[in-house]
Amino acid sequence: MKRILITNDDGVQSPGLLALKQALAPLADITIFAPDRNWSAAGHTKTMHKPLRVSQVTLADGTPAFATTGAPSDCVSLALLGLIPQPPDLVVSGINQGANMGHDITYSGTVAGAMEAVVAGLPAISVSVEWSEAIDYGPAAEATAKLVRQVFARGLPVNSFLNVNAPALPRDAIRGLRRTRLGRRVYRDKLIERHDPRGRPYYWIGGDPPGGIPDEAGDTDIGALALGFISVTPLTMDMTDQGLLAALAAWQM
Numbered sequence: 001m002k003r004i005l006i007t008n009d010d011g012v013q014s015p016g017l018l019a020l021k022q023a024l025a026p027l028a029d030i031t032i033f034a035p036d037r038n039w040s041a042a043g044h045t046k047t048m049h050k051p052l053r054v055s056q057v058t059l060a061d062g063t064p065a066f067a068t069t070g071a072p073s074d075c076v077s078l079a080l081l082g083l084i085p086q087p088p089d090l091v092v093s094g095i096n097q098g099a100n101m102g103h104d105i106t107y108s109g110t111v112a113g114a115m116e117a118v119v120a121g122l123p124a125i126s127v128s129v130e131w132s133e134a135i136d137y138g139p140a141a142e143a144t145a146k147l148v149r150q151v152f153a154r155g156l157p158v159n160s161f162l163n164v165n166a167p168a169l170p171r172d173a174i175r176g177l178r179r180t181r182l183g184r185r186v187y188r189d190k191l192i193e194r195h196d197p198r199g200r201p202y203y204w205i206g207g208d209p210p211g212g213i214p215d216e217a218g219d220t221d222i223g224a225l226a227l228g229f230i231s232v233t234p235l236t237m238d239m240t241d242q243g244l245l246a247a248l249a250a251w252q253m
Helices: 015-024 072-083 102-106 109-119 138-154 221-226 242-250
Strands: 003-007 029-035 054-058 064-068 090-097 124-129 160-166 177-179 185-195 201-212 230-236
Touching: 003 015, 003 072, 015 029, 015 090, 015 138, 029 072, 064 072, 072 090, 072 109, 090 109, 090 138, 102 185, 109 124, 109 160, 124 138, 138 160, 138 230, 160 221, 221 230
Parallel strands: 003 029, 003 090, 029 064, 090 124, 124 160, 177 230
Antiparallel strands: 054 064, 160 230, 185 201
């Protein structure tokens, strides 16, 4: 039977992780190795300046899991370096509370979990759902199970992984899965200055939730979600700009 390693960035007790585990359990032996707290927006972190601790915990449905003080990428690294008995055939990271589309992938701890697997030579999938007051993880979990079957049957290219995002819609309003490319996020960050009881300033990076460049055709992840589709975006760790690489030949360097 195949083996799947599940991680996330919302913490080991996140309901999204539990929904993912329950959807994938019929397909493979599952090992869970996740952070012991929220690491949202941690990016592709590698903890090297302090020790990491690992403990065994139990999920809400009684499933045993490993929890660590490290980031999502640390979780994958620790597991693959020998802290689980057998190496996985696939790593799945999620399900995240909040979409990870466009430029979000550079910030996302969820996506970083998948990236760390790819660095180690394993296929991976990262999964997220748009934020809402009452998130239904079911459609994203079911879509991931469908994709896992395909990955087991067909494989993924070396250096590549899938980034999945589901809209915050009722199950019967979701129109299916759509292949997409990355869209372009529009961030509305602003600096918030406050003062502590001693009058010293401190700062929050706040602002409204991000938007995105409209895409009426739905070819991007942002556009697909706006049309009610679950987006499936293939990503590669080779971030070389081939067009600019060719253009550099004309530079006087």
